[in-house]
Amino acid sequence: MPDNVGTNGGATRVAAIVGPYTSGKTSLLESLMFVSGGITRKGSAADRSRLGDAQAEAKSREMSVETVVANTTFLDEPWTLLDCPGSIEFLQDTRHALMVADIAVVVCDPDPARAVMAGPFLKFLEDNGIPHLIFVNRMEHAKAGIGEILEALQAASERPLVMRQLPIVDGENVTGYIDLIHERAYHYEEGKPSSLVRIPAAAAADEQGARQELLESLADFDDSLMEELLNDAEPAKGEVFASLKRDIAENLVVPVLFGEAERDHGVNRLWKALRHDAPRPEATWERRKEVTPDGLAQVFKTQHAAHTGRLSWVRVWQGDLTDGMTLAGQKVGGLYALNGAEATKIAKAGVGSVAAAARLENTAPGDVLTEAEALKPEFWPQPPQAPFALKLSTVKMGDDVKLSTALAKLVADDVSLSYGMDPDTGELLLWGMGEVHLMVAADRLRSQHNVEVKAEQPKVPFKETIRKGVTERGRHKRQTGGHGQFGDAVLEVKPLSRGEGFVFTDRIVGGVVPKNYIPAVEAGVRESLRKGPLGFPVVDVGVTLTDGSYHTVDSSEMAFKTAAGIGMRAALPKCEPILLEPIWNVAVAVPSEWTSKAQRALSQRRAQILGYDKRPGWKGWDVVKAQVPQMEVHDLIVELRSLTMGVGTFEWDFDHLQELTGRVADKAVADARAE
Ligand SMILES: Nc1nc2c(ncn2[C@@H]2O[C@H](COP(=O)(O)OP(=O)(O)O)[C@@H](O)[C@H]2O)c(=O)[nH]1
Numbered sequence: 001m002p003d004n005v006g007t008n009g010g011a012t013r014v015a016a017i018v019g020p021y022t023s024g025k026t027s028l029l030e031s032l033m034f035v036s037g038g039i040t041r042k043g044s045a046a047d048r049s050r051l052g053d054a055q056a057e058a059k060s061r062e063m064s065v066e067t068v069v070a071n072t073t074f075l076d077e078p079w080t081l082l083d084c085p086g087s088i089e090f091l092q093d094t095r096h097a098l099m100v101a102d103i104a105v106v107v108c109d110p111d112p113a114r115a116v117m118a119g120p121f122l123k124f125l126e127d128n129g130i131p132h133l134i135f136v137n138r139m140e141h142a143k144a145g146i147g148e149i150l151e152a153l154q155a156a157s158e159r160p161l162v163m164r165q166l167p168i169v170d171g172e173n174v175t176g177y178i179d180l181i182h183e184r185a186y187h188y189e190e191g192k193p194s195s196l197v198r199i200p201a202a203a204a205a206d207e208q209g210a211r212q213e214l215l216e217s218l219a220d221f222d223d224s225l226m227e228e229l230l231n232d233a234e235p236a237k238g239e240v241f242a243s244l245k246r247d248i249a250e251n252l253v254v255p256v257l258f259g260e261a262e263r264d265h266g267v268n269r270l271w272k273a274l275r276h277d278a279p280r281p282e283a284t285w286e287r288r289k290e291v292t293p294d295g296l297a298q299v300f301k302t303q304h305a306a307h308t309g310r311l312s313w314v315r316v317w318q319g320d321l322t323d324g325m326t327l328a329g330q331k332v333g334g335l336y337a338l339n340g341a342e343a344t345k346i347a348k349a350g351v352g353s354v355a356a357a358a359r360l361e362n363t364a365p366g367d368v369l370t371e372a373e374a375l376k377p378e379f380w381p382q383p384p385q386a387p388f389a390l391k392l393s394t395v396k397m398g399d400d401v402k403l404s405t406a407l408a409k410l411v412a413d414d415v416s417l418s419y420g421m422d423p424d425t426g427e428l429l430l431w432g433m434g435e436v437h438l439m440v441a442a443d444r445l446r447s448q449h450n451v452e453v454k455a456e457q458p459k460v461p462f463k464e465t466i467r468k469g470v471t472e473r474g475r476h477k478r479q480t481g482g483h484g485q486f487g488d489a490v491l492e493v494k495p496l497s498r499g500e501g502f503v504f505t506d507r508i509v510g511g512v513v514p515k516n517y518i519p520a521v522e523a524g525v526r527e528s529l530r531k532g533p534l535g536f537p538v539v540d541v542g543v544t545l546t547d548g549s550y551h552t553v554d555s556s557e558m559a560f561k562t563a564a565g566i567g568m569r570a571a572l573p574k575c576e577p578i579l580l581e582p583i584w585n586v587a588v589a590v591p592s593e594w595t596s597k598a599q600r601a602l603s604q605r606r607a608q609i610l611g612y613d614k615r616p617g618w619k620g621w622d623v624v625k626a627q628v629p630q631m632e633v634h635d636l637i638v639e640l641r642s643l644t645m646g647v648g649t650f651e652w653d654f655d656h657l658q659e660l661t662g663r664v665a666d667k668a669v670a671d672a673r674a675e
């Protein structure tokens with residue numbers, strides 16, 4: 001093992017491999033590594049033995065939940081590849097990785113119906129000006145022609161897509177490709193580089209047409225190329241390449257390549273595209289600096305690892321990092337090169353490389369490290385609002401403190417998780433991007449922090465109120481041994497309008513209840529409202545103290561408080577108590593092909609649909625606005641994702657409490673009683 005990364009052969013470039021779940025990212029990483037000689041044998045997807053299957057969670061859940069780093073060289077130039085999670089629930093890691101990458105490869109399925117799944121990735125890359133290209137995987141079995149695939153992908157991309165290759169089709173199969181800039185044809189060979197063949201006569205016309213389209217797309221951003229095309233002059237190859245390279249770097253066009261990761265088809269061509277077109281780290285840093293303070297390296301992930309302790313994964317932007325140097329005011333206590341599941345100790349990490357620095361305690365993703373400080377960038381992608389929560393509880397007695405320490409560490413490493421006490425139900429809630437996300441978090445509490453937890457569906461914070469008023473006397477009188485207890489309060493209880501909360505009024509005249517006992521009456525009333533006759537907090541109630549009496553010796557604050565409680569407990573059941581359920585404003589975002597399905601799903605959840613509109617800034621997406629009972633929102637995200645190939649999302653906030661009657665209400669009351 002070398003004791004450095006990225007200090008030989010020029011600055012290391014970083015390509016992030018992104019795209020939807022199961023599009024073949026981990027297979028493509030394996031193939032890129034194999035083709036470049038970074039590994040000598042390919043692992044298999046079936047037994048999860050590929051480099052990108054490194055993490056324990058990924059192995060057991062058959063999906064990537066964290067970014068995996070792999071290092072290789074292609075034609076003597078150093079590269080780091082990042083296999084980023086594709087599942088919507090684990091995208092925060094992906095967003096962070098993309099922010100430090102020189103280029104992204106978006107891996108897509110050749111099924112046009114699935115092109116929409118690439119949308120969120122393309123949108124993020126566009127919004128953040130990250131150069132990217134598309135690799136259509138599994139191409140050999142594509143049911144649709146490349147034109148149809150491209151059209152579907154174009155619908156998900158703001159930037160013009162340009163076809164870089166044309167498939168050579170033999171019957172059902174794609175057997176090779178024609179490079180549209182070189183104008184050369186290649187035949188795929190099993191386990192070997194593709195062989196150069198003649199452009200099939202049948203494909204010649206298509207090739208000319210596709211090449212012309214490519215040139216015209218490039219000419220849109222290149223005046224001299226445009227002039228040549230207008231004059232029917234043949235542009236020089238070097239000029240076309242330069243134009244494409246510039247357009248990629250400036251995020252003006254997105255080239256589309258294709259192949260088959262499993263069989264390494266098209267992967268050498270992809271490598272060449274990366275080598276030719278990926279910006280160098282110096283250029284990426286120049287671009288990033290517009291929203292990033294100056295520094296040596298930027299953290300894009302933090303992690304608790306068993307052997308090394310806390311690791312800060314960084315991309316080195318300037319100079320060399322060395323083990324033992326000071327970063328962010330702390331001494332680096334171990335510098336590591338990452339490769340799959342391995343972390344290898346190194347002495348030095350050069351410009352452009354990815355390394356993990358141990359013992360930096362207070363770093364967060366996004367931080368730019370100087371020797372003295374960890375500086376926050378002006379912009380760093382924040383996670384979307386969490387759509388899903390579970391109630392956490394410890395399994396072992398006395399583990400509560402351990403749990404809160406562990407949670408603090410967990411959310412520091414994964415900012416798309418959050419936790420807190422629900423003020424209404426008193427439950428400890430863990431919020432995240434979905435069920436699997438939270439299950440992985442619970443596993444980590446167990447495996448990394450040694451806290452056993454139970455995760456369950458949270459309670460709905462129902463409330464109750466009353467529909468009519470009543471006046472009731474509460475009397476507390478007891479004679480025990482020496483001096484007794486006496487309190488007597490007449491309470492007029494009445495409903496208030498929604499949202500008014502609790503109002504207490506004192507209308508005592510003539511001192512029938514002495515002033516100093518009145519706060520105790522109010523306290524007794526308040527206490528009784530914590531749990532009403534249906535078992536929930538009572539809200540929107542007005543209580544007026546109208547009359548009462550006292551005893552000079554036996555009356556006390558305690559006695560009046562008790563009397564008020566007795567009065568309220570007698571009054572409330574006579575006031576037609578009724579359940580209130582929380583209603584949320586929900587804005588569901590889906591590609592417009594699923595808008596009506598989303599509306600139907602919401603209606604089945606007792607939602608009131610307020611309408612729908614275009615999703616601002618999202619081509620081909622709608623937002624459906626609705627008011628939805630909180631209890632129906634709990635697993636809404638699960639249904640929404642299954643309706644929309646995983647891409648549907650929603651934002652929410654509490655709006656109001658609404659009366660609930662009927663079977664749902666009866667069940668809620670029965671459940672509360674059963675506790
Ligand atoms: N036929 C075929 N299968 C592939 C190809 N690439 C990946 N797969 C399979 O598709 C599944 C998902 O691939 P994987 O790389 O794990 O997807 P990821 O979730 O994007 O990382 C695995 O079973 C792979 O073996 C390909 O090019 N052709």
Ligand SMILES: [Mg+2]
Binds near residue numbers: 025027052
């Ligand atoms: Mg994967």
